[in-house]
Amino acid sequence: MSSPKFKRVLLKVSGQALMGSRDYGIDLETVGRIAGEIASCLAAGTEIGLVIGGGNIFRGMEGAARGMDRVSADHMGILATVMNALAIQGVLQGRGIDARVLSAIAMPTICETYSRDKAVHHLTRGRVVICAAGTGLPFFTTDTGAALRAAEMRCDALLKGTSVDGVYSADPKLVPTAERYDRLTFNDILSRDLRIMDPAAVALARDNGIPVVVFSIRTPGAILDVVSGKGRSTTVSKD
Numbered sequence: 619m620s621s622p623k624f625k626r627v628l629l630k631v632s633g634q635a636l637m638g639s640r641d642y643g644i645d646l647e648t649v650g651r652i653a654g655e656i657a658s659c660l661a662a663g664t665e666i667g668l669v670i671g672g673g674n675i676f677r678g679m680e681g682a683a684r685g686m687d688r689v690s691a692d693h694m695g696i697l698a699t700v701m702n703a704l705a706i707q708g709v710l711q712g713r714g715i716d717a718r719v720l721s722a723i724a725m726p727t728i729c730e731t732y733s734r735d736k737a738v739h740h741l742t743r744g745r746v747v748i749c750a751a752g753t754g755l756p757f758f759t760t761d762t763g764a765a766l767r768a769a770e771m772r773c774d775a776l777l778k779g780t781s782v783d784g785v786y787s788a789d790p791k792l793v794p795t796a797e798r799y800d801r802l803t804f805n806d807i808l809s810r811d812l813r814i815m816d817p818a819a820v821a822l823a824r825d826n827g828i829p830v831v832v833f834s835i836r837t838p839g840a841i842l843d844v845v846s847g848k849g850r851s852t853t854v855s856k857d
Contacts, residue, residue, distance in 0.1 A: 623847035626665040626741060628768035629656075629777045630761065633673035635835050636702055643674060644705050653709045655841040656746060660715065664845050667737065667747040667771055669764035670706065672698025692756035696723065699760060703750035704729070710746055717746040722754030722763070734770040741771065761815040765822035776828050777844055778814065779835025784852035785814050802854045814854070829855040 631652065638645030659666050675698035681691030703719045710717040718740050719729035729750065730736065737747045752763035761778075768776040787810075788796040804824035807814060814820075814832055823830050833844050833851035843849025 622659070622662045622664045622845045624664055624774040624845055626667075626771065626773050627659075627775050627777050627845060628667045628669060628764055628771065628773040629779065629841065630669050630764040631671065631706075631779050631835065632760075633671035633675060633698065633702055634781070635779055636670075636705070637674045644702065646705075646709065649706055649709050651838065652835070652841070653706065653713055653715070655839065656710065657713060657715055658842045659845050660744065660746070662842065662845065665741040665744075667741060667749060667767060667773065668703075668706065669749045669752075669760055669767055670699050670702040671760045672696070672702060674698075675701060689756045696751045696754070696756075699752060700725065700728070700750040703748045707748055715746060716744065717748060719748045719750050722749070722751040737767070737771055747771075759816050759819065761819040762822065765815070765819040765826075765828070768828050769822060769826040773828060776823055776830045777841070778830055778832045779841070780814075780832060781834065781836055783834040783837065783850045785812055785832050785854070787812075799852050802852060804854060804856060807854055823854075824856060827856060829853055 636644050636649055638648035656666055672695045676694045682688040700721055707717045707719050720732035720737055721729050722732050724731045740747050749767045752758060752760045753766060764776060782790055785799050785802060786796040790796045804820055807820050831844050831851050831853050833840050840849055844851055
């Protein structure tokens with residue numbers, strides 16, 4: 619293929635995406651497909667970092683809604699993201715791809731502790747950087763963690779893999795007539811309350827000039843398509 623559109627990207631993968639067709643946990647066949655697409659992006663010349671959600675194992679907000687202390691519930695969700703990150707690292711390494719998990723919370727016997735310089739060092743040497751534990755703090759989503767890491771690592775784009783092929787005016791699964799957008803501005807997202815990410819994540823991406831590309835991670839080959847500037851997606855930018 620020709621030169622990729624983006625030299626360095628941050629890919630946000632939700633925990634739900636790792637479930638495949640399961641109701642809970644990690645579907646290794648799905649993780650293997652995602653790992654293969656990440657390998658194709660590396661081969662095309664794109665440096666790639668990941669931020670992984672934990673909703674396939676535990677969601678802090680749901681735990682808090684059921685009576686748990688919110689801080690404790692969020693800490694459990696943070697640990698779930700580390701489990702997912704280790705799973706992806708294992709599958710990537712099984713394919714001969716060098717990958718490093720960097721956690722926002724120090725876990726030296728399990729993985730490296732995140733720092734911007736360490737993450738950039740690994741990226742420039744062709745390694746996949748898997749950022750785990752979100753921001754390391756309760757009350758912040760992994761979307762905010764993804765926007766933060768994308769800004770710190772000076773990524774050309776934040777790729778948000780979802781279950782649909784872009785941004786719609788409403789949930790297309792519930793509203794078949796929902797309008798799909800090819801391009802939007804960050805102000806459109808906020809003013810129309812489209813909720814592709816939480817407002818803090820949108821503001822971080824906007825203020826640092828990082829376009830957000832929303833696409834369906836369930837579509838085979840979609841990650842490489844987005845990196846190469848092809849495929850079906852919605853791009854959110856300043857203008």
